[in-house]
Amino acid sequence: MYDPGLDDQDEAWVAEQITKGGGKGAKTDAILTCPMCFSPLSYNCQRHERYPNQYRAMFVTNCRVVKSERFKDKQSNEAFYPVNCGTCDTHVAMMDEDEVYHFFNTIAS
DSSP, X not given: OOOHHHHHHHHHHHHHHHHHHXXXXXXXXXXXXXXXXXXXXXXEEEEOSSOTTOEEEEXXXXXXXXXXXXXXXXXXXXXXXXXXXXXXXXXXEXXXXXXXXXXXXXXXX
């Protein structure tokens, strides 16, 4: 039951997801998935310069921002909102006030 054409179709679909966020020729440092249910969270992200297991993204999928909770960084006075997986509700990121998602609890592939 193997169809060699399906691999090509899957590859084209993923490439389309990556370019949706960054435009033609977009590249991504990783594809991020939830560590509990493996749902895709971001197809277009950038690895953090200082913390190699953290990523930031502007375009996400299967994410739910908890606007009722707000955290402030004491040093910079920036506000952040928790972001949970839309499928299983695992805490996967924080979103800043510029709507940039900072992922830290994900599987990068």
